[in-house]
Amino acid sequence: MSNASMFYREIPASPEVSHLVLSFWEFLAQGENHEPVVHEVFPDGCISLFYYGNENADVNLLFVNNLSLETVRTQVFANDVYWGMRFSPAACAKILRINPSEIQSQPLIESKNFLHITHGLLEKLIHCRNFEEAIKIYEAQINSLQITRAETDEKIAEAVKIIEENRGE
Template identity: 25%
Template sequence: MKKYHFKLDIIRKYYQPIQPTISKIDGEIIYQEIQPTKKIENMIYCFWNLKTKKKLKKNYLYRVVSDGCIDIFFDNNNPTENYIMGFCKKYTEFQIGKDFNYIGIRFLPSAFPLIFGINAKLLSNNSQELKFILPEFSNWISTEFKTKKTFEEITKLLNEKLIIEFNQQKKEIDTRFLKSLELIFQNNGFLDTENDLNIGLSSRQLRRIFDYYIGTSVKSFSNVVRFQHILNSKPSKESLKNSKLYFDVGFYDQAHFINNFKAFYGVTPSEAFS
C-alpha cells in the first residue's frame, strides 16, 4: 500500500460527511452504510445502500446534501445504469422512482482523483453516466453484478476492486495540499482562505490543486466543511436557537445562517432538525 495512503488519515480523522437519514414516515425505504476494509479506509468513507422494501405508491424524491465527496452509484436492479456524482455546491434532488436498490461508493475528499487520476473539476455540480468517465470500471459493475447479489456481497467485491485500482496508481499527493485540508478541518471550515493557509503555495497554485483534487475552490470547500460541522454537532431546533452554534463558525446573524444552510440542505434548520 502506498505511503501517501497513510497521510490521508487526516481526512478520515477530522471529517465525517453526513447525509440525511431516511425519516420515519419513509418506512418502506431502507438506508444503510458499510465501512470499507482497513486497507482503503482513508480513501473510502463508506459503501451505502438505498432501497425500497416494496414498490412505492408514488415516485420517491431523494435529497442529497453537500458533503464535499464524490460518489459512484448504480441501481442493483439494473447495474448497467451506473453513475458518478462530483462535488456539489448545493443540495441536489433526484426523482428515483417507485422501486429501487441503489448502491454507492462515497469517496473521501481528494481520494477519487488520487485513485483514478481524473480531475475532480470535470465532475463538479452534476451527475453523469460512469461509462463516459471510467469506461472500464463502468463495464466491470455492469458485468460483475449482472447476477444479483446482496449489499454485503457487493461491498466485499467493491473493496477488492478498489484495492487493486489504488495499487495501480502512481500519482503522488502534495503534502502541502494535505496540510491545507488539515487546517480547514481543524477550524471547522471557518477561516480566512486567503491569509490563514500559509502552506507554501500561492493562491493560484492552491486554487489549481483544489480544483483538481476536490473539484471546487478552497472557499467553497471550506463552506461545505462548515456546514457538515453543524450537521455533525447534531443540534436540535431548540439547542441551535439557544447555543447559537452558527456564531462559532462565522455567521453574523440568524438570517445569514438560515439562507446558507438551506442552500446546502434544501430546507431550513428548523425543518431539518424538527
C-alpha cells in the same frame, strides 16, 4: 409513499481501502408498487461511484456524481436499489485520473470515462444479492488500481481527518 419504506445506511471502508474510500452506502426503496417520490440528496463534499438498479423497471446503471454544494432532487421508485462507494477527497484525483472539479454527474452508459475503474463492475454488481456482496466487489475493484497511501494527497487527508474528528464542526 404508501406501502413503501426508504432505508439508508453507511459502512466505513475496511482499513485496506480506507485511504481511498471513506464509506460504502446503501439506499433502498422497498415495498409495493407506488407512485414515485421526490427525494432530496444533500451534498456531502465527496464524489461517489454508485450502482442503481430496479428489477421492476429492468434498470441497472453505474453513475458518478460531481462535487456540488446544491441539494439534488431525484425521483425514487418502488424497489430502487442504490449501492455506492464514497471516494476519499484525498484520493479522488488519483482514483478517477481527472481533477475532481471537472467531474460531471452522469450515468456511465457505454462511457469511455473511468473505464479503469468501471470495466466489468456493472456486470458484477448486477449479480449481488445484497449490500455486503456489493462492498466486496467495490473493494476488489478499487484494490485493482494498486494506489498506495503514499500516492494520495497528504494535506487533504489531514483535513479530512480533522473534520471527522470534530464531526464536521
